[in-house]
Amino acid sequence: MIDDERIETYALAKEGWASTVIGYRHGAVTGPVMYWKIADGNLLLSESHDFDTIEAIPPPRVSGAILTVRRGLFETEKFRLSN
Numbered sequence: 001m002i003d004d005e006r007i008e009t010y011a012l013a014k015e016g017w018a019s020t021v022i023g024y025r026h027g028a029v030t031g032p033v034m035y036w037k038i039a040d041g042n043l044l045l046s047e048s049h050d051f052d053t054i055e056a057i058p059p060p061r062v063s064g065a066i067l068t069v070r071r072g073l074f075e076t077e078k079f080r081l082s083n
Contacts, residue, residue, distance in 0.1 A: 002066070002078040010079075012036050018045065 001008035007029055011019040018036045023029030034054075035046045043057040060067040065081045 002080055008077070008079075010036075 005024055007021060007023050007025060009021045013019070016035055016037060018034045019031070020034055021029060021031050032047070035049055035051060037044050037051070041059055044051070044053045045055045045057070046053050055071075057069050057071065060069045060079075062068075067079045067081060069077050069079065071077055
């Protein structure tokens with residue numbers, strides 16, 4: 001995530017799990033392993049293998065190595081792609 005305060009990274013493995021880092025700069029940071037899948041064009045994230053979805057992210061806008069994703073009705077976040 002491109003943000004001065006928050007940290008949010010996702011590494012999506014083809015097997016369906018997502019290694020994440022979530023937290024705040026100069027604060028608490030956690031690294032949960034989540035599950036992911038694509039359904040109806042949305043990226044779905046879940047904390048359980050049974051897939052109780054905790055977040056559905058619609059297709060992003062892509063400009064070079066920057067992804068802009070919509071969260072909620074009005075909020076957007078920017079992420080930088082990496083290998």
